[in-house]
Structures are given as C-alpha cells and as structure tokens.
Amino acid sequence: MSSPDQAAHLKYLLRLADTSLILGHRLSEWSGRAPTLEEDIALSNIGLDLIGQARPLYAHAARLEGQGRSEDDLAFLRDPEEYLNLQIVERPNKDFAVTMARQLAYSTFAELAWSALKASRDPEIAGVAAKAEKECTYHVRHSAEWVIRLGDGTAESHARMQAGLDDVWMYTGEMFEVDDIDRAMIAAGIGFDASALKPRWTEAMREVIAEATLKMPGDGWMSTGGRRGVHTEHLGHLLAQMQVLPRAHPGAAW
Amino acid sequence: MYTQALSTERPAPASAVEDPALLARFQARIDAEERIEPMDWMPKAYRQTLIRQISQHAHSEIIGMQPEGNWLTRAPSLKRKLQLLAKIQDEGGHGLYLYSAAETLGVSREELVGQLLSGKAKYSSIFNYPTLSWADIGAIGWLVDGAAIMNQIPLCRCSYGPYARAMILICKEESFHQRQGYEIMMTLAKGTPKQKAMAQDALNRWWWPSVMMFGPSDKDSVHSDQAMRWKIKRFTNDALRQKFVDATVPQAHYLGLTIPDPDLTYDEASKHWITGPIDWDEFWRVVKGEGPCNKQRLETRRKVHDDGAWVREAAEAFAAKRRKAKRAAAA
Numbered sequence: 086m087s088s089p090d091q092a093a094h095l096k097y098l099l100r101l102a103d104t105s106l107i108l109g110h111r112l113s114e115w116s117g118r119a120p121t122l123e124e125d126i127a128l129s130n131i132g133l134d135l136i137g138q139a140r141p142l143y144a145h146a147a148r149l150e151g152q153g154r155s156e157d158d159l160a161f162l163r164d165p166e167e168y169l170n171l172q173i174v175e176r177p178n179k180d181f182a183v184t185m186a187r188q189l190a191y192s193t194f195a196e197l198a199w200s201a202l203k204a205s206r207d208p209e210i211a212g213v214a215a216k217a218e219k220e221c222t223y224h225v226r227h228s229a230e231w232v233i234r235l236g237d238g239t240a241e242s243h244a245r246m247q248a249g250l251d252d253v254w255m256y257t258g259e260m261f262e263v264d265d266i267d268r269a270m271i272a273a274g275i276g277f278d279a280s281a282l283k284p285r286w287t288e289a290m291r292e293v294i295a296e297a298t299l300k301m302p303g304d305g306w307m308s309t310g311g312r313r314g315v316h317t318e319h320l321g322h323l324l325a326q327m328q329v330l331p332r333a334h335p336g337a338a339w
Numbered sequence: 340m341y342t343q344a345l346s347t348e349r350p351a352p353a354s355a356v357e358d359p360a361l362l363a364r365f366q367a368r369i370d371a372e373e374r375i376e377p378m379d380w381m382p383k384a385y386r387q388t389l390i391r392q393i394s395q396h397a398h399s400e401i402i403g404m405q406p407e408g409n410w411l412t413r414a415p416s417l418k419r420k421l422q423l424l425a426k427i428q429d430e431g432g433h434g435l436y437l438y439s440a441a442e443t444l445g446v447s448r449e450e451l452v453g454q455l456l457s458g459k460a461k462y463s464s465i466f467n468y469p470t471l472s473w474a475d476i477g478a479i480g481w482l483v484d485g486a487a488i489m490n491q492i493p494l495c496r497c498s499y500g501p502y503a504r505a506m507i508l509i510c511k512e513e514s515f516h517q518r519q520g521y522e523i524m525m526t527l528a529k530g531t532p533k534q535k536a537m538a539q540d541a542l543n544r545w546w547w548p549s550v551m552m553f554g555p556s557d558k559d560s561v562h563s564d565q566a567m568r569w570k571i572k573r574f575t576n577d578a579l580r581q582k583f584v585d586a587t588v589p590q591a592h593y594l595g596l597t598i599p600d601p602d603l604t605y606d607e608a609s610k611h612w613i614t615g616p617i618d619w620d621e622f623w624r625v626v627k628g629e630g631p632c633n634k635q636r637l638e639t640r641r642k643v644h645d646d647g648a649w650v651r652e653a654a655e656a657f658a659a660k661r662r663k664a665k666r667a668a669a670a
C-alpha cells in the first residue's frame with residue numbers, strides 16, 4: 086500500500102467503518118435499558134445492522150492495507166486519534182430523545198450516502214452500500230416515528246425531544262464536509278459528494294420536525310474533526326471500554 | 340428453564356373447588372395428549388400454575404439480559420460483539436413471547452411486570468450471580484442456556500398450547516446460544532494460560548448454580564405431582580438435572596476443564612455421572628433474596644422502568660391524540 090490514492094482509500098474505508106461501528110456500539114449500550122421491551126429489541130436490531138456494516142469494511146481495509154492486521158486489530162487496537170468516525174455518532178446516549186435525535190440526523194444522512202455509494206467503483210463498498218441503504222430506510226422510519234411521537238406526545242416529551250435536537254445539531258455539519266480525501270475518492274469513482282446531500286437532508290429533517298411540532302434548530306457553529314481523528318471527550322472512554330480485553334491480552338484469540 | 344418450582348404454598352386440590360365432571364373431561368383431554376387452548380375450560384389451579392410458571396420464565400429472560408449485558412460493551416471481537424448483542428436481543432424476544440403466552444391466560448403484561456418490580460414474582464436464581472470475566476459469557480451460554488434447554492425441551496409438549504408453541508421457537512434459539520457459549524469456552528480453553536484460567540474460574544463459579552437451576556430435589560418439591568398429571572411438567576427436577584450433568588461433564592472434559600466437584604464419579608452400572616451433595620442452603624438463600632446480585636438486578640430493572648416512563652406516557656398521549664384526530668376527521 087503505497088500510492089497516495091491507496092492511502093486515501095484506506096482512510097475512506099475506515100471513516101465509513103468507524104462511523105457505523107461507533108454508533109452500533111452506542112446503541113448496544115441501550116440493550117436491557119430501553120423504555121419498552123419492543124424498543125429494546127428494535128435498538129439492538131439497528132445496532133446489529135450498523136456493526137454488521139462495519140465488519141466487511143474493516144476486513145476490506147485490512148486486506149487493502151496489507152500489513153497483516155485483521156478486522157479486529159483495526160477495531161480494537163487503534164487509538165482515539167486514529168479513529169475516523171463522524172463526531173455525531175460518538176455522542177453519549179443521554180436520554181431516549183437525544184438518542185432518537187442523533188439516530189434521525191445520522192440515518193437520514195446515511196441513507197442518502199449509502200444510496201450514492203451503491204455506484205462506488207469499489208465493489209466491496211458498493212456491496213455494503215446496497216444492504217446498508219435498505220437498513221437505513223428502516224432506521225430513518227423508526228427514529229422519525231419516535232421523534233414525531235415524542236415531539237407531539239406530552240409536554241415533557243416535547244421539551245426533551247426539542248432538547249435532543251438542539252443537543253445533536255452542532256454535530257450535523259461535519260456530515261456534509263468534503264476534504265482532500267473525499268475529492269480523491271470522488272475522482273476515483275469510489276466516493277460520493279456529501280456536500281450535495283445537504284439540501285435533501287435538510288428537507289427531510291424539516292418535514293419530520295414539523296410533523297413533530299418541534300422547531301428546526303438553527304445552523305450555528307458546527308463541531309468537526311472526527312474524520313481527521315479529532316474527537317469529542319467521549320470517544321476515548323468508549324474505546325477504553327470496548328478495547329479493554331484485546332489490549333489486556335496481546336495476541337490472544339477470542 | 341427458569342421454571343424451578345419455587346412457591347412453597349401448597350394449593351388446594353383441584354378436586355375440592357372444581358366441577359368433577361368438567362375436571363374429569365379436562366383430565367381425559369390431557370391424557371389423550373390434546374392441547375389445551377386459551378378459550379377452553381380449565382381448572383383454576385391449572386391456570387394459576389401456568390401463569391406463575393410462564394411469567395417466572397418471562398421474568399427470567401428479562402433479568403437474564405443483565406448479567407450478559409455487563410460484557411456487551413467489552414466483547415473482545417466484532418464477531419463476539421454481534422453474537423452477544425443478538426443473543427441478548429433473543430432473550431428479550433423470549434421474554435416478550437412468553438409475556439404474550441401468559442396474557443392468553445387472562446393477565447396483562449403490566450400486571451406481571453408490576454409483580455416483578457415489586458419483588459413479589461420470582462425469576463431464575465442463576466441470574467443473581469455476577470459476570471466477572473469474559474469467560475462468564477461462555478459459561479452462561481454453555482451451562483445456563485444448556486440447562487434451560489434440558490428443562491424446556493419437554494415443555495415443547497406441555498399441555499397448554501400457547502406455552503408449548505412458544506417453547507418450540509425458544510428452544511431452537513437456546514440451543515444456538517448453547518453452542519455459541521461452548522465455542523467461546525473452547526476458544527478460551529485452547530487460548531493463552533490466562534484465558535484458560537479464566538475459563539476454569541468461570542466453570543468453578545457457574546457449575547453449582549447451573550446444577551441448582553433445575554430446582555429443589557424431588558423430595559422437597561411442592562408442585563411436581565399435580566404438574567405431572569396436567570402435563571405441565573414431564574420429568575422431575577432430579578431427572579432433568581441428571582440429564583444435564585450427564586451431557587455436560589464430558590463436554591467439560593473435552594475442554595480440558597475440571598468440574599468443581601471432588602465427589603463427582605461415574606457410575607458404570609447406571610451409566611450416570613453422580614455429583615457430590617448440592618448446597619441447598621445456598622439455593623434457598625439466593626431464592627429468598629440473599630444472593631450476590633438480587634438487589635442489583637431488581638434495582639436496575641426498576642430504574643429502567645422509571646427512566647422509560649416518560650417515553651411510554653408520550654407514546655400513549657400521542658396515540659390518543661391521533662385517535663381523536665381520526666374520529667374528528669370521520670365525523
């Protein structure tokens with residue numbers, strides 16, 4: 086792995102894989118803790134979809150890198166500053182409204198992104214994209230239904246849902262950024278242009294938020310850097326827990 | 340599993356409170372291996388026994404999500420992470436399915452959950468033990484799901500139709516869990532010295548509680564006779580326990596692990612593995628609330644219930660608003 090395009094390709098795969106894995110991990114934190122049994126099962130389903138998206142991408146990245154690292158080495162032995170996920174997915178679950186706001190914002194974006202990536206010239210990405218797009222359609226529907234229910238439910242749920250949207254909003258800008266790596270991947274026919282998705286995302290969010298009788302948060306300052314390895318305080322804690330066994334037992338198989 | 344006969348009050352005999360003709364016809368149907376369905380006539384004690392047993396089973400599935408959930412965010416590979424998340428999700432599904440089966444007997448899920456949260460209802464004591472290492476996840480799948488299968492396979496032929504059908508689906512998934520758990524143990528047993536020690540330690544801690552999962556010895560079990568006649572139970576606690584021990588001891592040997600029972604012997608004549616004495620004092624102590632995690636498990640469940648209250652209220656309020664809007668539109 087030497088050409089600059091291959092380096093970009095590897096980072097690109099890790100951005101996709103890390104984002105899916107970290108959100109899947111966050112959703113797994115709801116297991117056994119959701120407001121209803123049905124929702125417990127639904128959140129695990131979404132988590133399973135997301136971790137399932139990440140796994141073939143890590144395997145592909147490991148092969149592309151050609152350094153003898155495995156999918157698990159990539160997931161369990163990289164430090165926070167080597168993780169390239171969007172910041173929005175590492176945000177803590179807080180309450181159910183915050184979790185649903187995060188899910189709606191991310192899944193609405195991800196559905197559009199995977200749809201575009203179905204045309205990727207990287208057949209592994211295209212393969213994951215075809216499956217992931219369908220999964221995200223369900224994730225969007227599920228989270229949209231909750232945002233509407235909570236927004237238009239009781240006074241308390243309305244306030245919490247608005248707070249959830251306000252909480253997540255400053256992490257949505259990063260989703261639409263395009264940097265040198267993206268440009269190289271777009272040029273190679275591997276990647277997609279995230280900036281082009283913003284109007285459709287905004288429209289979709291506006292529709293759900295209106296039906297939920299909530300207010301669309303304003304686009305103020307946007308936090309960014311996840312895809313370059315600059316994270317919020319939360320990712321370090323998440324990885325410390327997630328990676329504890331492989332790091333405590335170097336070389337062990339599980 | 341999870342169906343250890345825990346109640347200590349002896350119910351009034353059915354013959355004392357029911358119409359003898361109806362009772363005789365009911366027993367004849369059972370003897371003919373017919374399935375009893377929700378709308379059919381059934382003795383009150385039959386209904387009560389099933390409600391207690393099915394709801395205890397459902398509660399056990401739900402509480403059982405906690406000890407395994409303790410390792411979910413620390414599962415050591417992507418494969419294990421997916422497996423464990425899916426397994427715990429299955430257990431939640433079992434709980435849901437069993438609550439529905441109990442509801443066919445005329446109780447509501449809310450009522451049953453209320454009994455769990457108040458501490459009135461029991462669940463399997465095995466889940467009052469802590470998961471201290473990753474190997475415990477393997478041991479639970481292998482031993483606890485393994486014991487559950489032994490207990491539940493006969494229940495696939497339980498006389499009550501909805502319970503029997505639930506068991507068929509659940510048993511398939513439990514046996515999948517059992518194989519997965521054994522595979523985790525195998526990986527650890529063949530792993531580094533530390534991993535092997537971890538596996539042995541988990542077996543040491545989970546063996547006896549698993550053996551006790553089948554409930555008190557037949558001579559101390561209150562409900563067995565009537566439950567057998569009604570085909571809610573097909574084998575005695577001790578018979579099921581023996582089946583489990585016979586199946587599991589060779590599996591432990593294959594792993595190169597030692598069963599923590601110095602008195603364990605193989606009886607050539609009967610072809611059975613005979614265990615040393617079981618510490619029933621420990622069993623009853625944990626059943627009655629004094630196990631390592633009884634308080635923690637209930638506290639967690641109550642907190643989850645309380646934390647989710649505003650969400651459930653919102654969902655109800657929303658549904659009511661939509662119904663009202665629909666009626667207004669129709670008018």
Ligand SMILES: [Fe+2]
Nearest residue numbers: 400429430433
């Ligand atoms: Fe189960």
Ligand SMILES: [Fe+2]
Nearest residue numbers: 484512513516
């Ligand atoms: Fe299970």
